Amino acid sequence: MSNPNPRTWNATTLVLTAALMVAVAWIAYPHIRAIVIPPEITAAARGRALAAELGCFTCHGELGRNGVTNPGSRYKTVPPFHEGTIMMFAKSDQELREYILDGAPAAKLANDAYRKEMREQALRMPAYRDFVDERDVDDLVAFLRASSELLYPPDGPAADGEELAHELGCFTCHGAMGSGGVANPGSLKGYIPGFYGPDYAELVRGDEELRSWIYNGGIKRLADDPLASYFLERQRVQMPAYGGFLSDRQIGDLVAYVKWVSIESWREMPLQ
Ligand code: HEC
Ligand code: HEC
Structure with a gap:
């Protein structure tokens, strides 16, 4: 057997190496993407x-959004997190933390009747301490606050926009x-952006956009940009x-609502 021709050998190695690099990059894409453009x-x-x-x-x-049946509970089901239900159970962010850490706020746990009622139902809120x-x-409380539907703008266009946003399902994607953060395969960052934070600031510069x-x-600025439009399509x-x-x-109402969210004044709002 003769030795392979060094020149062909080199060319083959080069092609194989290149193919391997492409394959590795392809598989590692989400990881590399997370390093090069960290998700917000x-x-x-x-x-x-x-x-989850x-x-x-x-x-x-x-x-x-849809608590399961809870035999023995006076509410018949496990309470959901939306439509303001949370505030029927917890009076403050501190009480939300206590639900997560101890299964109920300290004030409720001190009450014999409450403890008895909880013992007698099939499903009980666990303590995650x-x-x-x-x-x-902190993250769970931020999610509960966002889900509560209790942080909304004062009456006017933005409040009407919030209602419309619910009807149109903006929140199922955003x-x-x-x-934010709902997965979107093929997008630049891998998820659908939200209505506040650095992603929003990058994608929405002003009311016109x-x-x-x-x-x-979509917007013209991104449609005209070859890289951005590649990912958008x-x-x-x-x-x-x-x-x-x-x-x-x-x-106009939707614009007013999204703008209100983007300003983040709700951060300081108490839930009730
Ligand atoms: C085994 C079922 C179960 C699991 C799992 C569970 N919960 Fe609960 N949770 C309940 C029940 C039952 C209540 C109602 C307690 C009451 O009546 O005071 C409740 C109440 C709550 C409340 C107050 C009422 C409301 O819905 O707004 C919050 C907030 C809450 N849970 C958050 C959580 C979080 C966050 C997790 C996960 C870390 C979790 N729960 C996991 C059963 C559960
Ligand atoms: C089917 C999913 C879906 C629905 C429903 C949806 N959007 Fe979007 N939205 C997207 C995607 C995907 C983008 C593009 C993000 C990108 O290019 O990175 C986007 C972009 C946006 C942007 C600009 C980028 C940003 O940071 O948010 C705004 C503002 C926006 N949507 C508002 C809304 C509003 C208001 C509604 C409801 C009336 C809505 N969206 C409904 C998927 C959705």
Whole structure:
């Protein structure tokens, strides 16, 4: 057997190495992407992922929207996290933390009648104290606050926009209260961005662009950019163009609402 021709050998090695590098890069893409362009996941979006891991949704239903039947409970089901239900049970962020850490607020646990009532129902809220750290609790509380539907703008266009956003399902893609983080294969960052934080600041520069996102499902600045438009076309879930379906006033209300969320004044709002 003769030795392989060194030149062919080199060429083959080169092609194989290149193919291997492409394959590795392809598989490692999400990891490399996370290093080169770190995801701007919000606390609420982290909390949502954590709630799934901790099994919160097994009882409170998918995304905490539909508690399962709870025999023996006067409420008949495990309470959900939305439509203001949370505030029927917890009076403050501190009490939300106590629900997560100890299964109920300290004030309730001190009450014999409450403890008896809890013992007599099939499903009980577990205490997660040994399974979460401080940051986990912060993230879960951020998710509960966003899901509660209790943080909304004062009456006016922005409040009308919030109602419309619920009706149109903006939050199923953009996360509770636009907290972002829903997966979107093929997109630059791998998820649908939210209505606040660095991703938003990058994608929405001013009211005109905000209006165009909602009206046209995109903006000129990104459509004109070859790299951005590659990802925009490639991503599996696209922003719908609502222009043809809504009145100018409704678009204006949505703009006012998203703008209110982006300013983040709700951060300081107590839940009640
Ligand atoms: C085994 C079922 C179960 C699991 C798992 C569970 N819960 Fe609960 N949770 C309950 C029940 C039952 C109540 C009602 C307690 C009461 O009546 O005071 C409750 C109440 C709550 C409340 C106050 C009421 C509301 O819905 O707003 C919060 C907040 C809450 N849970 C958060 C969580 C979080 C966060 C997790 C995961 C870390 C979790 N729960 C996991 C059963 C569960
Ligand atoms: C089917 C999923 C889906 C629905 C429903 C949806 N969007 Fe979007 N939205 C997207 C995607 C995907 C993008 C593009 C993100 C990108 O290019 O990185 C986007 C982009 C946006 C942006 C600009 C980027 C950012 O940071 O948020 C705004 C603002 C926006 N949407 C508002 C809304 C509003 C308001 C509604 C409801 C009327 C809505 N969206 C409904 C998927 C959705």
